[in-house]
Amino acid sequence: MFFNTPTLMTWGRIAAIPLIVGVYFDALPLETASRDLIATCVFVLSAITDWLDGYLARRLNQVSSFGAFLDPVADKILVCASVLVLVHLGRADVFVGLIIIGREIAISALREWMAQIGAAKSVAVHMVGKLKTVVQMVAIPFLLFNGTLFGLINTHLWGAWLIWIAAVMTVWSMVYYLRKALPEIRARVK
Numbered sequence: 001m002f003f004n005t006p007t008l009m010t011w012g013r014i015a016a017i018p019l020i021v022g023v024y025f026d027a028l029p030l031e032t033a034s035r036d037l038i039a040t041c042v043f044v045l046s047a048i049t050d051w052l053d054g055y056l057a058r059r060l061n062q063v064s065s066f067g068a069f070l071d072p073v074a075d076k077i078l079v080c081a082s083v084l085v086l087v088h089l090g091r092a093d094v095f096v097g098l099i100i101i102g103r104e105i106a107i108s109a110l111r112e113w114m115a116q117i118g119a120a121k122s123v124a125v126h127m128v129g130k131l132k133t134v135v136q137m138v139a140i141p142f143l144l145f146n147g148t149l150f151g152l153i154n155t156h157l158w159g160a161w162l163i164w165i166a167a168v169m170t171v172w173s174m175v176y177y178l179r180k181a182l183p184e185i186r187a188r189v190k
Contacts, residue, residue, distance in 0.1 A: 006057035007067045009049040013074040016046045017081045020144075024085060033147065039085070040145040046078055047137045075133070076104045082140045091143045091156065092163050099167045100136070103174045110181055119184040123177050132169040139163040 023030070023038045030038075053071065057063045080101050086092035107123070114123045142149075142159030149155050 002066060004057075004062040004064070004067075005060065006053040006062055007064065007070065009053040009056070010067065010070050010074045013046045013049055013053075013078055014070075016042050017078055020046075020078075021081055021085055024089070036144055036146050040141045043078070043082060043141045043144055047141070050075055050078075050137075076108065079136055079140065080104060082144065086140070086143050086163075089146075091146060091159070096163050096167045100170050103170045107174060107177055110177060114181055114184060117184065117188055119181070122180050122184050126173070126176060126180075128169070128173045128176050132166060132173045135162055135166040135169055139166050 019042050020039045022028075023035045023042075028035070050071070053067075057067055083092060083097045083100050087094050087097040111120065111123050114120050139159050139162030142155040143163060145155045146159075147155055
């Protein structure tokens with residue numbers, strides 16, 4: 001189903017990506033703090049819909065193969081675009097960006113290959129991947145906000161630590177998925 005409620009929420013996440021990126025165009029007459037607040041709010045709302053669309057799809061019995069395909073694509077594009085913005089703004093190290101984006105490409109390709117050879121279950125989503133996503137989804141809005149939250153939390157400091165933790169977890173999850181796929185790869189590579 002291309003246009004049920006959960007899938008529309010996923011499409012909304014994709015539509016939000018140009019706003020997160022575009023708010024930083026110099027042509028816009030906005031102060032940095034306003035840009036940061038808009039980007040943060042859009043990202044947080046998008047992250048909430050990531051959880052909500054899956055919940056609604058199951059609850060409303062609207063799970064579809066198209067939605068199962070589109071949801072992780074939307075997540076990956078949202079994260080990668082946001083990380084690129086953060087690297088551009090100097091709030092995240094380029095090495096972190098390479099790790100996160102490189103892993104997303106590598107694991108997507110691995111999953112596609114495993115699906116083609118009938119071994120998709122060997123690289124099914126695991127808790128380590130979910131935990132990595134949660135850390136990313138906290139680190140990114142902290143770095144987008146780039147200020148003091150509630151007068152107490154230095155979001156840049158926390159975001160910088162969390163994005164590096166996310167990068168380590170990204171490598172860890174990639175190694176986990178590669179190890180799970182290795183027996184299938186060995187069995188088929190001649």
